[in-house]
Amino acid sequence: MPSDRLSRLLARLENRLDAAAILSGDAVPDAYCADAAAQGQRPLAVLRPRNCADVSAILSAANDLGQPLVVQGGRTGLSGGSRPVADEVSLSLERMSSIESIDTVAQTLIAGAGTPMQVVQQGASDAGLFFGVDIGARGSATVGGNIGTNAGGIRVLRYGMYRAQVMGLEAVLADGTVLTSLKGLPKDNSGYDLNQLFIGSEGTLGIITRACLKLHPKPKIERNAFLALPSLAAAQDLLSKLRVELAGLLSAFEVIFPNVYEGTVAHMGIRPPVAPRAGMYAMVEIQGQAPDQDNERFETVLAAALEDGLASDVVLSNSVREFQTLWAIRDGINGFLTACGQNAGYDISVPLGRMQEFLDATAQSISMVDPGAVSFIFGHLGDGNLHYCMVTSREKDVAKAVFSGIEQVGGGVSAEHGIGTDKVGYLNYARSEAEIATMRRLKAAFDPNAILNRGRVFAAPVSVAQMERA
Secondary structure, X not given: OHHHHHHHHHHXXXXXXXXXXXXXXXXXXXXXXXXXXXXXXXXXXXXOOOOHHHHHHHHHHHHHHOOOEEEEOOOOOOOOOOOOOOOOEEEEOOOOOOEEEEEOOOOEEEEEOOXXXXXXXXXXXXXXXXXXXXXXXXXXXEHHHHHHHOOOEOOHHHHOOHHHHEXXXXXXXXXXXXXXXXXXXXXXXXXOXXXXXXXXOOOOOOEEEEEEEEOEEOOOEEEEEEEEEOXXXXXXXXXXXXXXXXXXXXXXXXXXXXXXXXXXXXXXXXXXXXXXXXXXXXXEEEEEOOHHHHHHHHHHXXXXXXXXXXXXXXXXXXXXXXXXXXXXXXXXXXXXXXXXXXXXXXXEEOOHHHHHHXXXXXXXXXXXXXXXXXXXXXXXXXXXXXXXXXXXXXXXXHHHHHXXXXXXXXXXXXXXXXXXXXXXXXXXXXXXXXXXXXXXXXXXXXXXOOOEOOOXXXXXXXXHHHHHOO
């Protein structure tokens, strides 16, 4: 019985962990029952390790007893990866939240898995360096969760996904075995790079406890511009132009569809920086090391975009305050969507060359299953990641329409939020049977008793034997 198993687990751990590490019964706060998207089940208990040794002890005991664990950090996920299901114990890494060291010569930083992104960003800045990933949930999203979902955000165009920031990991396997590789070497082909297996695996293969992260020179100039454009095609043409003309400078290219832009500025109660009723809107950012030269390059290429008809209006930031004000529009979209009653959202990856094809076909499919549905689309055009948000009364039918459209153009059903529990049924829209079978083999090898984030990425197995079938 789950209650007997829990009692045995806590009995094994009570002398190994400190008093603050174990919450059970009425002591489990409601915050551990949900992620940022939905309410889940109340975990049987919450275990809050201080360090890698504690995590190892917890996993060893849970594995021996067959106790399923849900791994939690900032609980900002949107796909159910950290949302508890029945009979799970929460393993929360929130206490492992400090920066251990910063190497300014190697430009690396070692941090605990529970460290919020904003703490990493500030630590890098205080050392005269820069961390390349940024997302809206920077204040609460943690290193471990970001690695587990291979987070992206607004600057993938310049710095790559979170995977590109990872120089080394410390991780604990399901049986308590500790793997430590925090050397931070740019080149190390000494056998398999096991670190890569844990990035994007959503806590299903092992628990990340520390990470060595790549840092970058701090920009001497950051400047952005908000543009009105005639169409998505114009935005794509402008992106292609900027990749060449602003090579080494371009750090972000966000696209915002008209109803999202107009609704967001109205919801925020601010004056629109560019006139409404354009066909498309974009936010462009540069980061550089030569302010005078970089400013000139930025202004010249945007002036040319106006002359060439790629843009109909442009507003450039001329101060830190204006820079932050323009970004606040992008950050304010979620507030507008909440006010609209958004009840479905799809974090998708679309080939740039087939994006309009996808949009047209998907809009038609959605109109057939839910004529009253309203779409709100924005995202990171520079890497093909769209956030396709909806107000719909036919969520399952609309999800199938969106993911079928993704399958047709060769896209991805999760660009940066992970599969979790919510997208398990749609993984085969983006991965072949052979790919999924290989993933299952890895899961069976690393976690034969299926205690780690069971039911995430794949459906929960009826038995361990079923896991091993591929």
